[in-house]
Amino acid sequence: MTDARRLARALAALSLVLLAVGVTALFVGSAELSPSAVARALAGRAEASSVEAIVTLSLRLPRVAAAVLAGAALAVAGVGFQALTRNPLAEPSVLGVSSGAAFGVVLAQILGLSSGIVAALGAAVFAFAGALLAATIVYLVATAPGGLAIQTLLLTGVIVGIFFSAAITVIISVVDFNRLTGVIHWLLGNLGPIPAASLALFAVLAGAGVWLILKSSRELNLLALGEEASRQLGVDAERLKRRVFVAAALLTGTVVAFTGPIGFVGLIVPHVLRRLVGQDNRFLVPTAALAGGAFLLAADTLARNVVAPAELSVGVITAFCGAPFFVWILRTRSRPL
Amino acid sequence: MDPAHAEPAALTPLVQFRDVAFAYARPARGRERTFAFPGLSFTVERGEIFGVIGPNSAGKTSLLRLLTRVLRPQRGEIRLAGRPVGDLAPWALAREVAMVPQEAPRPFPFTVEQLVLMGRYPHAPGRFFEDAADITAARAAMAATETLALAPLPLEQLSGGERQRALLARALAQEPRLLVLDEPTAHLDLRYQAETAALLRGLNRERGMTILLVSHDLNLAAELCDRLLLLSAGEVARVGAAVDVLEQGLLESVFGCHVTVDKSPSGRPVVQLAYERG
Numbered sequence: 001m002t003d004a005r006r007l008a009r010a011l012a013a014l015s016l017v018l019l020a021v022g023v024t025a026l027f028v029g030s031a032e033l034s035p036s037a038v039a040r041a042l043a044g045r046a047e048a049s050s051v052e053a054i055v056t057l058s059l060r061l062p063r064v065a066a067a068v069l070a071g072a073a074l075a076v077a078g079v080g081f082q083a084l085t086r087n088p089l090a091e092p093s094v095l096g097v098s099s100g101a102a103f104g105v106v107l108a109q110i111l112g113l114s115s116g117i118v119a120a121l122g123a124a125v126f127a128f129a130g131a132l133l134a135a136t137i138v139y140l141v142a143t144a145p146g147g148l149a150i151q152t153l154l155l156t157g158v159i160v161g162i163f164f165s166a167a168i169t170v171i172i173s174v175v176d177f178n179r180l181t182g183v184i185h186w187l188l189g190n191l192g193p194i195p196a197a198s199l200a201l202f203a204v205l206a207g208a209g210v211w212l213i214l215k216s217s218r219e220l221n222l223l224a225l226g227e228e229a230s231r232q233l234g235v236d237a238e239r240l241k242r243r244v245f246v247a248a249a250l251l252t253g254t255v256v257a258f259t260g261p262i263g264f265v266g267l268i269v270p271h272v273l274r275r276l277v278g279q280d281n282r283f284l285v286p287t288a289a290l291a292g293g294a295f296l297l298a299a300d301t302l303a304r305n306v307v308a309p310a311e312l313s314v315g316v317i318t319a320f321c322g323a324p325f326f327v328w329i330l331r332t333r334s335r336p337l
Numbered sequence: 338m339d340p341a342h343a344e345p346a347a348l349t350p351l352v353q354f355r356d357v358a359f360a361y362a363r364p365a366r367g368r369e370r371t372f373a374f375p376g377l378s379f380t381v382e383r384g385e386i387f388g389v390i391g392p393n394s395a396g397k398t399s400l401l402r403l404l405t406r407v408l409r410p411q412r413g414e415i416r417l418a419g420r421p422v423g424d425l426a427p428w429a430l431a432r433e434v435a436m437v438p439q440e441a442p443r444p445f446p447f448t449v450e451q452l453v454l455m456g457r458y459p460h461a462p463g464r465f466f467e468d469a470a471d472i473t474a475a476r477a478a479m480a481a482t483e484t485l486a487l488a489p490l491p492l493e494q495l496s497g498g499e500r501q502r503a504l505l506a507r508a509l510a511q512e513p514r515l516l517v518l519d520e521p522t523a524h525l526d527l528r529y530q531a532e533t534a535a536l537l538r539g540l541n542r543e544r545g546m547t548i549l550l551v552s553h554d555l556n557l558a559a560e561l562c563d564r565l566l567l568l569s570a571g572e573v574a575r576v577g578a579a580v581d582v583l584e585q586g587l588l589e590s591v592f593g594c595h596v597t598v599d600k601s602p603s604g605r606p607v608v609q610l611a612y613e614r615g
Binding site for chain 2: 004219225229234
């Protein structure tokens with residue numbers, strides 16, 4: 001079977017999984033709607049002001065879309081950072097990039113960008129800048145003359161993450177609490193219903209980031225052999241690194257701006273996929289987009305329902321999955337780090 | 338090829354180093370002095386097997402990095418078939434020159450087939466998946482290096498010698514004019530050393546492939562190479578046929594130890610370390 005057909009088959013299978021999770025997410029929730037009521041609302045045959053129409057179309061559907069976008073973006077960002085750093089443990093939250101983005105969003109909030117699409121765009125720009133700043137710091141600090149040392153990279157990521165978290169705490173302590181409504185809730189990583197215009201912006205930014213990394217995925221395979229080897233095989237390594245670096249920061253910043261820093265999706269999803277489809281980034285990037293969407297949507301559906309009518313933060317669920325996963329990868333790698 | 342750039346094939350050497358000067362910004366780890374080429378000039382002729390030998394830190398690996406444009410000369414020029422390598426796009430250079438490194442870093446367990454297919458990248462950098470012609474070329478390269486049976490295995494599961502041959506297969510998949518090898522037999526046992534030497538000789542004779550290799554193994558270099566370049570601290574100590582370069586007095590002064598030089602049955606020089614007894 002050719003590679004293109006293998007990829008098409010994998011994507012088809014994952015699309016079915018995503019569809020199944022999506023349908024489940026639409027039909028379950030604390031509002032206890034009957035399946036037929038949800039179906040009526042989805043088919044557009046319910047009154048616009050009815051409970052089933054509001055819950056299904058204004059609450060659940062946008063939230064499903066946000067979860068899928070965020071999961072896809074985070075998983076692809078994870079693949080991108082892993083290829084760039086040649087480190088299977090690299091991921092936006094582990095590298096401190098999410099914290100940098102979160103710092104940007106908090107900064108945007110105290111500057112008074114309050115609501116609407118302008119605010120969403122402002123938050124996204126600040127989050128992107130914060131993500132770029134954090135990623136650049138980690139990269140510069142961890143780059144030794146001999147290349148990126150794996151342990152140094154992870155430690156630097158943790159330290160940079162702590163630094164930006166501390167900076168956020170400073171802002172929260174100093175600024176009038178009323179101007180930071182919901183920040184604490186948001187900092188835990190939360191998927192809420194997002195207005196349609198913001199959702200469209202989210203989709204465009206996430207799509208751009210995924211496209212940039214997908215387009216580079218063949219070259220990222222060569223980069224895995226080392227920078228020198230990739231250049232000797234004809235890759236313009238500097239341009240490649242810049243492009244993927246910016247794209248991964250864009251994906252991280254976008255997700256943080258719209259949903260808060262949700263951790264570990266970029267670690268769990270690519271790692272499982274490496275077992276299923278192998279190391280080829282041309283397979284990993286597109287499958288990570290679908291699987292990441294399905295994973296985060298499943299996690300969010302769980303978060304909405306385990307303690308209903310209350311809600312858990314989806315970031316709590318991913319962290320509960322991610323932390324043991326990180327330890328497991330660390331312990332089962334065939335070679336020492 | 339564009340006729341305006343058609344090269345007088347018989348006239349220009351394949352590789353020309355012209356007064357190439359290069360110095361690292363700071364000393365390599367564990368070294369006290371910064372390495373530099375004050376001004377290196379030599380040529381590699383079309384169709385020859387050219388060996389670069391010399392002690393540690395003489396500049397052998399740096400020479401390969403300059404040739405493959407991982408490093409850029411600070412003065413002087415490196416030409417490939419008459420064209421400055423600095424003018425070539427990265428993929429254009431990789432279609433002409435293929436490098437076999439000593440070891441591949443392997444953070445992700447790619448399979449041998451995936452590794453060899455990476456050698457096809459410079460032939461169509463814009464392509465997402467390799468096409469049937471790429472796969473045919475990769476298979477041929479694996480057949481030539483006896484790595485076809487290893488194709489589905491992850492690199493991690495290979496022995497050092499198998500990995501070395503997979504890297505050679507990748508370089509052959511590039512279908513280069515110049516094959517560059519860094520210590521091609523460093524990880525190989527005697528049998529594979531002999532097979533690698535035979536394979537390189539075959540590529541040279543049957544396909545006319547020009548080969549440049551760096552080796553610590555003076556006797557392999559003497560046996561395999563048409564000409565040798567002896568490097569000493571970034572400068573050419575001597576270039577020429579093995580009998581002229583592997584001379585007892587010259588080797589002793591460059592390597593700083595006592596050696597004896599005999600003749601092999603094939604008439605090539607054989608260098609042996611004269612161990613101090615005491």
